[in-house]
Amino acid sequence: MELQINNLSKTYSNGVQALKDVNLTIPTGLYGLLGPNGAGKSTLMRILATLQEPDSGTISLGDIDVLKQKNEVRKTLGYLPQEFGVYPKSRAEDLLNHFAILKGIADRRARKEVVEALLKQTNLWDKRRQKLGGYSGGMKQRFGVAVALLGNPKVMIVDEPTAGLDPAERVRFLNLLSELGENSVVILSTHIVEDVSELCTRMAIIDQGQILIEAEPIKAIEGLKGKIWRKIIDKTVLPVVEREHKVISTKLLSGRTVVHIYSTENPGNGFEVVEPDLEDVYFKTMAGQPETPTVL
Numbered sequence: 001m002e003l004q005i006n007n008l009s010k011t012y013s014n015g016v017q018a019l020k021d022v023n024l025t026i027p028t029g030l031y032g033l034l035g036p037n038g039a040g041k042s043t044l045m046r047i048l049a050t051l052q053e054p055d056s057g058t059i060s061l062g063d064i065d066v067l068k069q070k071n072e073v074r075k076t077l078g079y080l081p082q083e084f085g086v087y088p089k090s091r092a093e094d095l096l097n098h099f100a101i102l103k104g105i106a107d108r109r110a111r112k113e114v115v116e117a118l119l120k121q122t123n124l125w126d127k128r129r130q131k132l133g134g135y136s137g138g139m140k141q142r143f144g145v146a147v148a149l150l151g152n153p154k155v156m157i158v159d160e161p162t163a164g165l166d167p168a169e170r171v172r173f174l175n176l177l178s179e180l181g182e183n184s185v186v187i188l189s190t191h192i193v194e195d196v197s198e199l200c201t202r203m204a205i206i207d208q209g210q211i212l213i214e215a216e217p218i219k220a221i222e223g224l225k226g227k228i229w230r231k232i233i234d235k236t237v238l239p240v241v242e243r244e245h246k247v248i249s250t251k252l253l254s255g256r257t258v259v260h261i262y263s264t265e266n267p268g269n270g271f272e273v274v275e276p277d278l279e280d281v282y283f284k285t286m287a288g289q290p291e292t293p294t295v296l
Contacts, residue, residue, distance in 0.1 A: 122176070
């Protein structure tokens with residue numbers, strides 16, 4: 001199954017153009033959508049989840065027209081938004097059971113098995129009788145994962161999924177997505193580069209509503225080999241470095257500044273070549289902002 005997005009655009013009533021002729025082909029597996037806050041990721045996710053209408057464009061999921069056959073899409077869709085509400089006085093087990101009924105799992109015994117399996121899968125089984133109002137942010141996020149996984153979705157959309165999760169919860173959740181991606185389309189929308197680099201076999205970078213690059217992370221990284229250079233400098237000389245080189249990122253390290261620059265030749269001046277990673281790809285792409293998307 002493949003998700004095909006063609007010429008998708010969306011402008012809000014305040015004049016903000018959230019999406020500008022977005023074209024993407026998303027195959028089975030984990031697909032990362034990277035971009036800063038306000039880049040258009042959430043708008044795209046809501047449209048794919050049939051919660052919002054675009055101004056123009058088409059979306060197909062196999063033989064399903066996503067924009068015209070919303071009910072068919074919803075039968076096979078799992079969606080975890082960036083923010084979602086819960087009924088604070090409900091117990092996790094009871095509310096998940098209710099959502100399972102809404103998802104169409106009518107048989108009581110089958111529903112009980114599904115609810116139990118999902119609560120165990122998301123590490124909430126021991127807290128299943130606790131009211132959701134007493135859940136931590138990370139626990140609520142995991143409950144949202146359980147709801148999204150109801151019905152074994154063929155398409156899973158997760159928007160900023162690791163926000164609020166501690167390291168152990170994050171690893172557990174990403175493992176869940178990895179398992180689901182073996183047989184389903186899983187779209188991971190995030191601004192956290194590490195989430196994409198650890199999981200996704202294909203990705204796109206979006207900014208200001210436009211796709212800047214669509215690539216396999218490994219190929220995108222390989223394309224920067226020998227072109228990323230590093231130097232530790234005093235912060236006071238950063239303006240000079242920025243004038244003389246194409247700086248793609250800076251980080252503070254023990255009171256000094258680590259600079260990464262892009263150069264196809266040895267820049268000299270004490271810079272050393274480093275092995276690139278997906279973070280370098282991200283910052284290089286954001287700094288370059290090509291007019292037409294690069295596909296690798």
